[in-house]
Amino acid sequence: MKISLIGYGRMGREVKSVANEFNIKVVSIIDPSDPEATHRKIDEEALKDADVAIDFTRPDAVVNNVKLVAKNKVNMVVGTTGWYDKLNIVSEIVKENNIGLVYGSNFSIGANVFFKIVNYASSLLGKIEDFDPYVFEMHHRMKVDSPSGTAKEIAKIVLNNFPNKKKLQYEKLDRKIEPEELHVVSLRAGFRAGFHLVGFDSEYETIELTHNAKSRKGFAKGAILAAKWIMERKGIYNFNDVFDEIIAKSNF
Numbered sequence: 001m002k003i004s005l006i007g008y009g010r011m012g013r014e015v016k017s018v019a020n021e022f023n024i025k026v027v028s029i030i031d032p033s034d035p036e037a038t039h040r041k042i043d044e045e046a047l048k049d050a051d052v053a054i055d056f057t058r059p060d061a062v063v064n065n066v067k068l069v070a071k072n073k074v075n076m077v078v079g080t081t082g083w084y085d086k087l088n089i090v091s092e093i094v095k096e097n098n099i100g101l102v103y104g105s106n107f108s109i110g111a112n113v114f115f116k117i118v119n120y121a122s123s124l125l126g127k128i129e130d131f132d133p134y135v136f137e138m139h140h141r142m143k144v145d146s147p148s149g150t151a152k153e154i155a156k157i158v159l160n161n162f163p164n165k166k167k168l169q170y171e172k173l174d175r176k177i178e179p180e181e182l183h184v185v186s187l188r189a190g191f192r193a194g195f196h197l198v199g200f201d202s203e204y205e206t207i208e209l210t211h212n213a214k215s216r217k218g219f220a221k222g223a224i225l226a227a228k229w230i231m232e233r234k235g236i237y238n239f240n241d242v243f244d245e246i247i248a249k250s251n252f
Contacts, residue, residue, distance in 0.1 A: 001024050001025075001051050001052065001227065001228060001231055002024070002025045002026075002027045002049055002050055002051050002052075003015075003019060003024060003025070003026055003027065003050055003051065003052050003053065003054055003224075003227055004026070004027055004028040004029075004030060004046060004047055004050035004052075004053040004054070004074070005026055005028070005029045005030065005053075005054055005056075006030045006031075006042060006053055006054065006055040006056070006057055006065055006069070007030070007031060007055060007056045007057035007058075007080075008029050008030075008031040008034040008036060008037050009034075009056065009057075010142075010216060011056035011079060011216055011219065011220065012029070012031070012056050014215075014216040014217060014219070014220040015054055015056065015220040015223055015224065016029070017217075017220070018217060018220040018221050018223075018224050019224060022224055024224065027049040027050050028046045028047065028049070028050065030042055030046050042065060042068035042069060042072075043068070043072075044072055047069065047072045047074045048072075050074050051074070051075065051227075051231050052074065052075045052076065052077060052227040052230060052231055053069045053074050053075070053076045053077070054076075054077045054079065054223050054224075054227055055069075055076065055077065055078045055079060055080055056079045056080055056223075057080050058080065058144060059080060059081065059082035059083040059144070059145055060083075061080075062078060062080050062083040062086065062090070063083065063086050063089055063090060063093075065078075066078070066090050066093050066094070066101070067093055069099075070093050070094060070096075070097035070099050071097065073097065073098075073099060074099065075099050075100040075101065075227075075230050075231060075233070076099065076100070076101045076102075076230070077101070077102050077103075077107075077223050077226045077227045077230060078090075078101065078102070078103040079103075079104070079107055079219065079223050081105055081145055081148065081149030081150075082144070082145030082149060084149070087103075090103075090236070091236050094235065094236045095235075095236075098234055099234065100230040100231075100232075100233040100234045100235060100236075100237075101230065101235075101236045101237070102226040102227075102229065102230045102236075102237045102238070102239055102242060103236070103237075103238060103239070104149075104222075104226070104238055104239025104240065105148070105149030105150045105152065105153040105239075106149065106150040106153070106194075106219070106222075106239070107218075107219050107220075107221075107222030107223045107225075107226060107239055108194075108213060108218035108219050108221075108222050109218065109221070109222055109243075110211060110213075110218060111150060111194075111196075111211055111213070111218075112222075112239065112240065112243045114154075114196070114209070114211040115153065115154065115157060115240070117209060118154055118157050118158065118198050118209060119157050119161065121198075121200070121207070121209060122157060122158045122160075122161035122162065122198075122200075123161045125161075125162075125200045125207070126158075126161040126162040126163065129164070130202040130203065130204075131200040131201065131202050131207075132200070132201050132202070133158045133162055133165065133182060133198065133199065133200050133201075134182070134183050134184075134185070134198075134199045134201065135147075135151055135154055135155050135158065135182070135183070135184040135185070135196070135197070135198055135199075136184075136185045136186075136187075136196070136197040136199070137150065137151040137184075137185070137186055137187070137194070137195060137196045137197070138186070138187040138188075138189070138192055138194075138195040139186075139187075139188060139192060139193075139194055139195070140188070140189075140190060140191045140192055140193065141188050141189050141190060141191075143188060146170075146186040146188060147170055147184050147185075147186040148186070148194065148196075150194065150196055151184055151186065151196060152168075152184070154196060154198055155168050155182055155184045156168070158182060158198065159182055162182070164179065164180060165180060165181070165182045166180040166181075167180055167181050167182070168181075168182050168184060169181040169182065169183050169184065170184050170186075192212075192213075193213040193214065193215055193216050193219075194211075194212075194213035195210070195211070195212050195213070196210065196211045197209070197210045198210075222239070226239055226242060229242045229245070230242075
């Protein structure tokens with residue numbers, strides 16, 4: 001497999017490092033400003049030898065990036081988060097150009113196991129009126145979206161399992177929280193690759209589940225696995241859709 005990297009920040013560099021471990025050739029690095037990039041823009045020349053393009057850029061760049069990659073009939077993995085309000089537009093682009101694309105809030109294998117653990121725990125505790133859930137996440141100071149896509153995914157899982165919770169609340173509150181609101185709190189500071197906590201609190205006990213990404217390597221490894229998976233496929237998929245198959249094959 002040959003890949004093209006779109007965006008050469010911290011995640012782009014981590015993907016390149018993991019690709020080298022897997023003996024996967026990086027045929028181009030596309031970045032408008034990085035001096036190590038091989039190309040400044042997404043075009044036929046930059047993508048001509050790529051089987052899959054992997055995007056770790058900015059939320060506001062994703063739709064245009066997908067348009068340009070799809071125009072060149074190259075399949076794609078989008079690791080960027082914070083753009084899901086444009087998912088319908090991206091889905092249409094993928095369909096019209098007959099390519100394959102995988103996106104996800106988190107490509108870490110551990111994080112996707114964590115989603116399942118949270119789903120099971122909240123499905124049990126959601127039946128017990130005593131427990132009130134909450135979500136907290138912390139990322140490095142350079143992250144541009146808040147809350148994280150992973151935190152939003154976790155919050156949706158909890159919301160689906162707690163009948164008394166009807167609304168996600170991402171904002172700072174200067175009032176008493178409403179009983180039907182699930183509060184999701186974010187912190188941006190330092191250098192942490194990603195920390196997520198889900199809590200279930202009652203008057204007499206607390207249960208907390210956490211996932212702590214110790215480096216970006218887990219995300220990069222998952223992106224490479226997703227690229228292998230999508231290489232010969234068409235259509236749009238969430239990483240959750242392919243996670244079970246990746247685990248079953250145990251090829252990571």
